[in-house]
Structures are given as structure tokens and as C-alpha cells.
Amino acid sequence: MKKRGIGLGCSWYGTGYGNGFPDVSSAFVEIHDDGSATVLTGAVDVGQGSNSIFAQIAAEELGLESQDICVYSGDTDATPDSGTTAATRQTYNTGNAVLKAVRQAKSSLLDYAAHEFSCPTSEGIELKAGYIGVKGDSSRRMPLADMVFQARLKGERFISAESSTARSTPVDPETGQGAPYWPYAFGCQMAEVEVNTETGMVRVLKVVAVHDVGKALNPTQVEGQIAGGVTQGIGFALLEELELKEGKINNPALSSYLIPTALDVPSIEALFVEDAECTGPFGAKGLGEPAMLPTVAAIINAIDDAVGVRITSLPATPEKILQALAEKKEGLGE
Amino acid sequence: MIEIKLVVNNKPYTLGVEPSERLIDALRNRLGLLGTKEGCGEGECGACTVIMDGKTVNSCLVLAVQANGSVITSIEGVGNRRSPHPVQKAFVEVGAVQCGFCTPGMVLSAKNLLDKNSKPSNEEIGIAMSGNLCRCTGYDKILRAVKIAAEEGKE
Numbered sequence: 369m370k371k372r373g374i375g376l377g378c379s380w381y382g383t384g385y386g387n388g389f390p391d392v393s394s395a396f397v398e399i400h401d402d403g404s405a406t407v408l409t410g411a412v413d414v415g416q417g418s419n420s421i422f423a424q425i426a427a428e429e430l431g432l433e434s435q436d437i438c439v440y441s442g443d444t445d446a447t448p449d450s451g452t453t454a455a456t457r458q459t460y461n462t463g464n465a466v467l468k469a470v471r472q473a474k475s476s477l478l479d480y481a482a483h484e485f486s487c488p489t490s491e492g493i494e495l496k497a498g499y500i501g502v503k504g505d506s507s508r509r510m511p512l513a514d515m516v517f518q519a520r521l522k523g524e525r526f527i528s529a530e531s532s533t534a535r536s537t538p539v540d541p542e543t544g545q546g547a548p549y550w551p552y553a554f555g556c557q558m559a560e561v562e563v564n565t566e567t568g569m570v571r572v573l574k575v576v577a578v579h580d581v582g583k584a585l586n587p588t589q590v591e592g593q594i595a596g597g598v599t600q601g602i603g604f605a606l607l608e609e610l611e612l613k614e615g616k617i618n619n620p621a622l623s624s625y626l627i628p629t630a631l632d633v634p635s636i637e638a639l640f641v642e643d644a645e646c647t648g649p650f651g652a653k654g655l656g657e658p659a660m661l662p663t664v665a666a667i668i669n670a671i672d673d674a675v676g677v678r679i680t681s682l683p684a685t686p687e688k689i690l691q692a693l694a695e696k697k698e699g700l701g702e
Numbered sequence: 703m704i705e706i707k708l709v710v711n712n713k714p715y716t717l718g719v720e721p722s723e724r725l726i727d728a729l730r731n732r733l734g735l736l737g738t739k740e741g742c743g744e745g746e747c748g749a750c751t752v753i754m755d756g757k758t759v760n761s762c763l764v765l766a767v768q769a770n771g772s773v774i775t776s777i778e779g780v781g782n783r784r785s786p787h788p789v790q791k792a793f794v795e796v797g798a799v800q801c802g803f804c805t806p807g808m809v810l811s812a813k814n815l816l817d818k819n820s821k822p823s824n825e826e827i828g829i830a831m832s833g834n835l836c837r838c839t840g841y842d843k844i845l846r847a848v849k850i851a852a853e854e855g856k857e
Contacts, residue, residue, distance in 0.1 A: 414801060415800040415801020415802060415803075415838050416800060416801075416838070417800070588797035589797070591797070591843070592797055592800055592842075592843055594840075595839060595840030595841075595842035595843065596800065596837075596838045596840040597840070599839075599840030600837070600840075621742070621744060622742050622746035622747055622835060623746050627835060628841075629832045629833075629835060629841075630827075630828045630836075630844070630845060631828045631829065633840060633841045633842065633845075636840060636842045638842075
């Protein structure tokens, strides 16, 4: 018999290395005389799209388009260290380093422009849509490229190097006190499953996932990260088991270590809550790992809701579910 | 060395290959077609998918000599930057790419499905794409892109 159930999972997750471990990202920036800018950072884009995020951050701050920004990343010969692409930290940590570096290069450009425009303070200068000019006076502005070009001829360069260190203190092992992480990511997911009571097979029918991302700098990427996380969560909950024997992995192949295929994924509704994180770049914080965590709890709870058995070890394989169902039946018979 | 003849992306080639050489090696190393990716190298992940005589194959499991006389389409033979294939266009529109390693194989599996079945159901799309593993996207946007490409092909 096939039985359906619904489960809920919630998560909060400390992003960054945490527990006082130095969590530092860095970036070099140069604003060029063709109206473009270069960002160099050691942060490695493994496909989650951090390079796009850094380009967006720099473009937003300089009043340019993201295609005007060239991001060089992950080259140990040329780029400053930004730590690992792990711990859900690149958008927040390296994003902050990039923003700081862009602001530093920009501030010398604003000073130069204030002088050129005979503006008493650089606060009166703005960068917008590829132009640099005096705020509120459209007659006093010029293309950013022209301003930087003129400045170059006078020997001015708009370059910067900055780093950003995440807030983290070690936790006191005695008292448990401390502030190990900042910021925290929050998420909530619901899963609907169908459990076959004869085979023990679980099919996930639908997952609705809601995540607080601070501010979604790139909504398409946010949706993609959530869907990718949910699918890894489905694998975590139902399929993926690393079999170790005497320190060796017994199933180091995709034929024996199963991950979800296109046929295993349900319809995924990815939603996000934008509660700006005031310490993040333009309000953003990380989403990478948090997206997969509530999925597991939601699925295990949904199995319980469907057939009344609580699976306490992962993955919830058909064998475990059948055994739990048999034990439950025995328990009822006594 | 054994001489084989094959047509790759509409161009005829005559190649000398080793008896144990795999099709993926011939494509990548002899023809320089680096769009075909090697993932697992044992026919599980589908990253090395190419279309051979109208069927998708894992080019890591086909010997080059087995491809003698066949017609092959690799990702380089499907659209280009200026005029992308409807599947590629839909992938870009929807954002169906993260790290991109599975993408060439995904596009070829989708193209081959749509070449044979212009109105696939969701289940048919799922089955056609199930031989291509992806760890980043969760398949959600990939499946949506194939659906969009199918709908655009109908118009």
C-alpha cells in the first residue's frame, strides 16, 4: 500500500569558519580608463556563481553593469587569499572584502572628481549608469571612462587592496559562552512523500523550501542553490551512504554510492525571505549549505507522518523502513 | 594503430587510433573537441555523452574502433554563441547551469530527446535526462529548460 505524509524541517546555521578561527577574505581592485574595473580575489567559484556575485557587487558600487567588471579568481600566483569555498562564506565574507576594496578605490576616484568638478566635498559626487558627476546637477558629469582616462594622464591610479574578517570568538568550553558565528542563516522546508509499505521505497513528491538569504543579490542563483541543496538533502535522507571498511571506502563509485538522478527529484518550490543582513554586502548572507539541511528532517518527519515509524539513522533505506514497519506491527500484536 | 572513418559534427575524418582507445579520447585528444567531459569514466555520470548514429552514448564506454563508420554529434556540433540551439537558449534563459561540467551531456541528451519526440511529457523528459548526473542544480532548472525548449520547438 502507498501512504502519503507531510513533514516539516527547520534549520539555523552559523556561516563562516566559526569558533574564533581567523576567517579572512581579500580582494584587489582597479578602476580602468575604459570604464571597466578588475577584481582579483582568491575565492574559487566552483559553480555556485561567486564570480557573478563579486561582479555584481563591484558594478553596483561603481554605477556600472556587471559585464563591465572582470573578476580574476582562484589563482594563487596572482590573487590574494580568500580562504576556502566552504562554510557558506564566499558571498558574505569575500563579498564584503570586494565591497571594501571597491569602496577604497572609489574613494580616491571621488576625491579626484570632486577636485575636477570644483565640488567642495567628495560626498557631492556620484557614480551612476557609467557616468561620474555632481549629485543633482546633470550638467556637471562625464563618462566614468573619460574621468579615469584624464586622471591617468595626470598620474593618478585608482587601485586598492582590502580584506574583511568575519566576526567570531571561540566558545568557552566550560560555560558554552561566546559568539562563534556571524551571521546565521535560517531556513524552513516542507516535504510530501509517498511510502510504499510493501517495498519500503520512499518517493519525494514535493518540497517547498523557504530560506532567509539576507538580500538575494542574484535571485536566479538563489533558486538554483536552493534546488541543488534540496536534491543533495534528498540524497542525504534516502540514498547516500559512505561504506567504510578498515579506513577504506567500499563504494567509491557512482554505481554503488547513489546520488539522486533527474527521476528522483520532486517539484521544488524555492522561495526566499529577504531580511537584510546589515553586516553583509548589500544585505546579503550565505545560502550554500543551509539549503540542504532542513530537507533531511522534513523527509524523515514526512515518513513518520505517512507510516508512523521514526527512522533514526541515515539514509532511510527501504530495508530500514521495512524493518521499522515490521517492528511496529510486532509491537502492536503483543 | 587502426584506421577508422567517422563523421563528427558533419565533418568526415579518417583517424589512426589505438585498439584500446576510447571514443572520448579520440574526440578530445585527436580532434581537440574538449567540450566532451570525462566525469566518472565508467558510464555512470553521462558527462561524456555524445550522439552516435542517433543514439546517446557514454563516449567513455565506446571504443574508438567501435565508432568506425558512424555519425557523431558532440557539443561543438550543437549551436554556437551567435545562434544557440533552442535547448542551449532555454538553459541560459532559465539559469540551468551551475558548475557546467554536466551541461554538454545534458544538452545532447535533451537535443536527442527533442529530435525524436517533439512533445515529451514530464516523465519522458525525466527518463531521457536520468542518465546524466548533476550535483549542483538539483535538476529543477534543467528539466524546466528542456520543457521550455520543447514548447518553443512546437510553435
